[in-house]
Amino acid sequence: MYVTVLGSAAGGGFPQWNCTCRNCSHLRSVRTGEGARSQAQLVISCDGLQWLCLNASPDLRSQIISAPFLAPTRGTRATPITGVLLTSADVDSVMGLLHLREFQPLRVYATPSVRRILQEENRIFRVLERANPPVIWQDIFLDQWFVSSSSLSNGKAPLRFHTVALGGEYPDYVSEPLRRLLPPEEAVIGVVLAQANKQVFYAPSLSGRSAHWKDWARSSDVCLLDGTFWTDNELISLGVASKTAREIGHIPLSGSDGLLEQFGPVARGSGRRVLIHINNTNPILDEESPENREVRHAGWEIAYDGMEFEL
Amino acid sequence: MYVTVLGSAAGGGFPQWNCTCRNCSHLRSVRTGEGARSQAQLVISCDGLQWLCLNASPDLRSQIISAPFLAPTRGTRATPITGVLLTSADVDSVMGLLHLREFQPLRVYATPSVRRILQEENRIFRVLERANPPVIWQDIFLDQWFVSSSSLSNGKAPLRFHTVALGGEYPDYVSEPLRRLLPPEEAVIGVVLAQANKQVFYAPSLSGRSAHWKDWARSSDVCLLDGTFWTDNELISLGVASKTAREIGHIPLSGSDGLLEQFGPVARGSGRRVLIHINNTNPILDEESPENREVRHAGWEIAYDGMEFEL
Numbered sequence: 276m277y278v279t280v281l282g283s284a285a286g287g288g289f290p291q292w293n294c295t296c297r298n299c300s301h302l303r304s305v306r307t308g309e310g311a312r313s314q315a316q317l318v319i320s321c322d323g324l325q326w327l328c329l330n331a332s333p334d335l336r337s338q339i340i341s342a343p344f345l346a347p348t349r350g351t352r353a354t355p356i357t358g359v360l361l362t363s364a365d366v367d368s369v370m371g372l373l374h375l376r377e378f379q380p381l382r383v384y385a386t387p388s389v390r391r392i393l394q395e396e397n398r399i400f401r402v403l404e405r406a407n408p409p410v411i412w413q414d415i416f417l418d419q420w421f422v423s424s425s426s427l428s429n430g431k432a433p434l435r436f437h438t439v440a441l442g443g444e445y446p447d448y449v450s451e452p453l454r455r456l457l458p459p460e461e462a463v464i465g466v467v468l469a470q471a472n473k474q475v476f477y478a479p480s481l482s483g484r485s486a487h488w489k490d491w492a493r494s495s496d497v498c499l500l501d502g503t504f505w506t507d508n509e510l511i512s513l514g515v516a517s518k519t520a521r522e523i524g525h526i527p528l529s530g531s532d533g534l535l536e537q538f539g540p541v542a543r544g545s546g547r548r549v550l551i552h553i554n555n556t557n558p559i560l561d562e563e564s565p566e567n568r569e570v571r572h573a574g575w576e577i578a579y580d581g582m583e584f585e586l
Numbered sequence: 587m588y589v590t591v592l593g594s595a596a597g598g599g600f601p602q603w604n605c606t607c608r609n610c611s612h613l614r615s616v617r618t619g620e621g622a623r624s625q626a627q628l629v630i631s632c633d634g635l636q637w638l639c640l641n642a643s644p645d646l647r648s649q650i651i652s653a654p655f656l657a658p659t660r661g662t663r664a665t666p667i668t669g670v671l672l673t674s675a676d677v678d679s680v681m682g683l684l685h686l687r688e689f690q691p692l693r694v695y696a697t698p699s700v701r702r703i704l705q706e707e708n709r710i711f712r713v714l715e716r717a718n719p720p721v722i723w724q725d726i727f728l729d730q731w732f733v734s735s736s737s738l739s740n741g742k743a744p745l746r747f748h749t750v751a752l753g754g755e756y757p758d759y760v761s762e763p764l765r766r767l768l769p770p771e772e773a774v775i776g777v778v779l780a781q782a783n784k785q786v787f788y789a790p791s792l793s794g795r796s797a798h799w800k801d802w803a804r805s806s807d808v809c810l811l812d813g814t815f816w817t818d819n820e821l822i823s824l825g826v827a828s829k830t831a832r833e834i835g836h837i838p839l840s841g842s843d844g845l846l847e848q849f850g851p852v853a854r855g856s857g858r859r860v861l862i863h864i865n866n867t868n869p870i871l872d873e874e875s876p877e878n879r880e881v882r883h884a885g886w887e888i889a890y891d892g893m894e895f896e897l
Contacts, residue, residue, distance in 0.1 A: 286688075293667075334648065337624075337648050339603040340622075345603075347606045366710065369710075370681070375603075376597075376598075377597075377603070396709045396710075397707075398761060399680075399710070400759075446710075448709045448713050
């Protein structure tokens with residue numbers, strides 16, 4: 276199984292276009308741009324030939340262009356990308372579907388609720404229907420295993436995935452009438468991806484209001500988890516928002532009942548633990564910071580654009 | 587007046603993620619990436635301090651990051667970008683509004699019809715309301731002059747703009763019931779931008795079904811016009827679509843009644859004529875091609891990312 280991190284930042288990316296926080300200002304002063312991160316995006320493959328996108332980030336076009344293994348090779352509208360699996364209806368997760376509008380047949384996996392939000396209240400996503408055949412929306416249900424259809428024909432063990440409810444909320448742009456119809460547990464999911472005896476767990480948004488993710492994360496060869504904020508009041512203390520990290524659906528890394536404490540110590544020989552979806556304000560982005568050191572000493576890795584895993 | 591081309595390609599950009607046409611394949615073989623173009627995006631300013639975006643391209647985040655003069659300077663959520671003027675509801679024109687969702691007060695200028703499409707049928711754009719104060723939508727009406735509010739306080743002559751109906755159509759994602767309510771002439775506009783005695787005309791989509799644009803283009807110091815396709819059957823002959831250039835709202839450059847012929851010869855001493863919104867399939871992108879030579883010999887320039895004008 277191959278996993279590539281095409282983007283590792285939270286919504287807005289790093290640097291964020293309108294932000295002068297310490298991290299963003301410092302990054303702008305670095306001539307090489309080293310350390311810049313685009314918005315969280317994974318691609319995963321069983322064979323290195325056909326790839327599934329985990330979410331569709333707002334930066335997806337440039338992320339695809341930057342990855343030579345995703346260049347089209349066969350015919351005029353061919354791509355190694357066979358589908359997209361959505362973990363929420365957040366802008367961060369879905370906006371990039373619009374980058375994929377170029378007459379390209381694809382399969383989009385989402386919970387029925389996330390599909391309904393896009394199909395019923397956001398007609399712009401119908402541009403995906405221009406393809407011939409049009410994009411296929413495939414409902415995925417909670418706590419079930421699915422087989423990625425693209426991985427069936429190549430003789431390898433198929434890529435399977437399993438969804439895990441994470442207790443997050445629907446985005447604020449969803450109408451009240453529709454929101455009332457949608458089961459809350461379909462709002463934000465984590466996804467377990469498995470091939471043969473290898474397993475990856477991806478959860479870029481962990482609300483902390485459900486503990487279902489823990490066993491999946493601990494039992495995986497690689498888990499990539501929500502590294503958005505360091506402290507609960509990170510945005511408030513910088514004066515850029517009035518809500519805590521937890522109020523916008525992200526358990527902070529530090530502190531009592533933060534992600535690092537909830538996950539517990541990392542045993543020798545266990546899988547790799549990676550923080551992703553890192554907000555531009557998070558001090559772990561500064562490699563000289565005590566927070567960065569603390570995370571690494573606790574056995575965690577910090578995702579960067581271009582990071583690769585081969586299992 | 588300052589104008590910068592942040593992006594010069596049509597929808598999909600160049601190279602396009604899923605395209606193996608001659609141009610895209612050649613560009614992928616160039617190690618430096620020289621010649622790559624992001625999706626059409628202009629920014630314009632009276633003073634070089636406050637900037638108005640003409641449309642909001644799908645690539646807007648990376649385009650802003652690549653332009654040091656658009657970096658924020660004052661406070662935590664400050665940006666020199668004061669607003670966005672939309673020329674249509676096409677994905678190419680509006681998707682980038684979602685890049686601007688980071689709690690940033692802005693003004694969005696659009697025809698009432700384009701505003702209604704986004705507000706009534708695409709709730710995802712409500713993420714712009716998170717800002718404090720929220721994004722202000724300002725209706726612009728056809729054949730009227732407006733003063734850009736951001737340019738009033740700095741002692742310079744204000745930036746004024748004027749909209750011109752171009753005869754295009756609403757995007758196919760708009761519902762039939764809403765489409766029936768919308769006046770067709772508000773679907774696609776060109777925009778005349780003026781400061782003191784200087785004038786720029788921008789029309790990235792020219793359907794050819796209206797001649798209103800010609801006098802504005804010819805009388806401008808700089809006009810940037812629809813350079814999407816070279817021939818009417820460009821997409822059909824490559825097997826990537828079933829519609830002609832004209833059928834999807836773009837008059838081709840060449841041929842009888844094409845843009846070059848309609849515009850007529852360029853007189854010595856007249857303004858600069860620039861082709862923009864160039865599709866990845868257009869042979870003018872190949873600097874060695876006869877089509878590229880023909881365009882340049884006829885007095886036209888071909889826009890590229892980073893092209894600047896000072897008037």
